[in-house]
Amino acid sequence: MHRSLRACRRLGRSAGLLLSRPPPPLPPAAPGRWIPAPPRAAMSSQEAFRIEYDTFGELKVPSDKYYGAQTVRSTMNFKIGGVSERMPVQVIRAFGILKRAAAEVNQDYGLDPKIAKAIVQAANEVAEGKLNDHFPLVVWQTGSGTQTNMNVNEVISNRAIEIMGGTLGSKKPVHPNDHVNKSQSSNDTFPTAMHIAAAQEVNEVLLPGLKKLQNALEGKSKEFSQIIKIGRTHTQDAVPLTLGQEFSGYVQQIKYGVARIESTMPRVYQLAAGGTAVGTGLNTRIGFAEKVAAKVAELTGLPFVTAPNKFEALAAHDALVELSGAMNTVACSLMKIANDIRFLGSGPRSGLGELILPENEPGSSIMPGKVNPTQCEAVTMVAAQVMGNHVAVTVGGSNGHFELNVFKPMMIKNVLNSARLLGDVCVSFTDNCVVGIQANTERINKLMNESLMLVTALNPHIGRFKAQKLLRTISK
Template sequence: MNKDVRIEHDLLGEREVPGEAYYGVHTLRAKENFQISGTTVSAYPELVIALASVKQAAAEANAELGLLPSTLCDAIVAACREIRDGTLHDQFVVDLIQGGAGTSTNMNANEVICNRALELMGHRRGEYEYLHPNEHVNMAQSTNDVYPTAIRIATCYAIDRLLKAMEYLRAAFAAKAVEFGHLLKIGRTQLQDAVPMTLGQEFSTYEVMLGEDIARLTEASALIMEINLGATAIGTGITAHPEYAERALKALVKITGLELSTAPNLIEATQDCGAFVQLSGVLKRIAVKLSKTCNDLRLLSSGPRSGFGEINLPPMQAGSSIMPGKVNPVIPEVVNQIAFEVFGNDLTVTFAAEGGQLQLNAFEPIIACALFRSFKHLTSGCMTLADRCIKGITANPDRLRESIERSIGLVTALNPIIGYQAATSVAAEAYASGTNVRDVVLQRKLMTEEELEEALRHEVLTQPRAYGKGRHAS
């Protein structure tokens, strides 16, 4: 026999498996069948770690129940710990997008863990008479409870990383809100001049929006903590000991450090993907608001001379192969594109969740793929936006001051004093003559210079104020 291969068999017959591989025949067939995305399970280490965590918890529970000999349990647990520490991840070679409701991923995990455990026991890979991937590593389990449980655990890790990245970005906006707190500018609605505000107030809204989304993502994570481990094939728990689910949960909580719980109805939990739909919706919400924020940054920095030009984004690279000196807002642009991808991923999750039939949803692999990509790219996007854009933004005080002085919208602040009708007339004359509101008001003697200065003070223009009886009402 060729030493570079070993012979393994399944229900379809015998196959040569690479001798150095820790995976086996089931993984080999899946690797050949699903050459789809080029992205394997190993691309998401949190999923590999989650799979090893589930297998370790199952082995410990079965050993406690006297169903799995301690020598086999110890070997399985040792192999799982190595995988959780980062080894053998390259052996998880199945494409993330696959048919079979995740069976190929589960088989991949069973075989890698089994063959490493065999080595630890002093045997060769493939000597399954001593320890078997399905009979022992997969004892009391089905893909239909292992795979969704692993996805949920991996998602919990992804949520934690995204929350940290969002908080990092929120802090960057908060710092800019303080830095720009004294700079008065004109606010805009429908891209038309509105009323004054500070640049700090403008940046504080981005901080607040992120804070709100952090809270929504934290809320959504609670549903992901509910698992169906112990359900086995369809939720009835067939082939599992009556105490298995409880013991496996206890072990899994200890291994992962997560506040997991067993779903009250395992049949329902095995077929329902509603938690993934809700979580994906929250990711879409985050993406929508990040994209809107980046739209604002691009607009506020547009120009630099023919646009708004109120802020300067840090120059990151040359903007054109033909126009010398041009610099583009490439960081906000890449975050916009991440958002567009997340919108599409959310639609994928929606269709996949709806596509389930009867006691199982066969499309959880594409749900996992869509969610993990959204998490990974949003996390990277938040960090990139903070470090390579927000922290380096500077303001253009002269441009801000000019927009205030020339704005017709400034007349709104005089409404309570001179009345809407007079204010409208002032605005029309200022616009037609190309002058400013201040000069028109003084020329018409609608207010004294002292009264006008008081009405247009920084503090008056940017926050609520109680007005007395207006001159126009007397």
């Protein structure tokens, strides 16, 4: 046993990783010399692994990876879905922010400053996406996200050990549980990372995309304000309105969508950190939860606070269900808007043809000259996906049993997917369709002048019965 441990240490010293290092977006860590990962020489097959242990026994860990035995065991137990189903990088980066915040707060409570400094540097690298290759776990694992929390703990621990000149896998001088996970549990760290990731995606992708679309639609509403067209109800001719008025309805839908999303965020900004295993805060210090939330707020620039009730924060994820519900409503709005625009642009000879949509690419492999409303189609597909995501999030949110919800990874995967898809498709739809829409005034005037519904304006003068009789006469 002693020989194998010494061999493990010798193998660990040879491990390292060449990393690209863009300028860090996070505030700098406490003063100290930054130590990059050393370059790794070519390894023989025998040196390709180091031996680590968990409570179930011995495991081979790739020598060029910072993760450890618990991560390896998870990859063995959950071979589900492949690379495309890995934990979203937004969650991993959120964990980096959380672990840095916890290390800085733990230093205030007595954690060795040298250990805290190394953890902060390693956590920064995680938060900045520099160590993404060291997070192989898929979403489909334990419903609490414990294995991903330990994946993060192991990576930060081993990178911190390397920074301090130690041996990978030795858990000295930085232990993944005792130091990186100090005053924490997977049950409060994973929901905290969920909220950080969701809040960042909403603020950085979703809301900017929606507001861009809103502004573009508002511009078109003003541009079309003097164009009178025939209205349609039940897909049949109705009374006139302006094309600008029709577009103003789309503008208001998106405005309400933005307001709905923003109204959910105060609950998303509440963090579970400090609740530990079941919400009681066992193994934390007084004030730890408040200080961690304040530190996360400082690092992200978002108004995070500690959750007022940690039992709710661990056992239920109503805040994310609420956010997903608001995104589902946005998806409904986008489905209606995109369908209206593509139907109004149908043609060019035998459709409604009231709008002229930008021609972005060939539309058919067999029909020459055909161009399709592809941006509208992309919007409607995204809307359908978001609606499906919301069903999954709803099921997950309703399955919090006793003191813990165990659908966490699935829920955050779908929430992040919805936010990203909606934000991206709003930008694509705006840039490649909405800003280039033109009114086909000739076609609009023809359809309006031929519509029999103009007779409705005679109701106040001759009464509806006589107006209807007149309509039947002139329609023959």
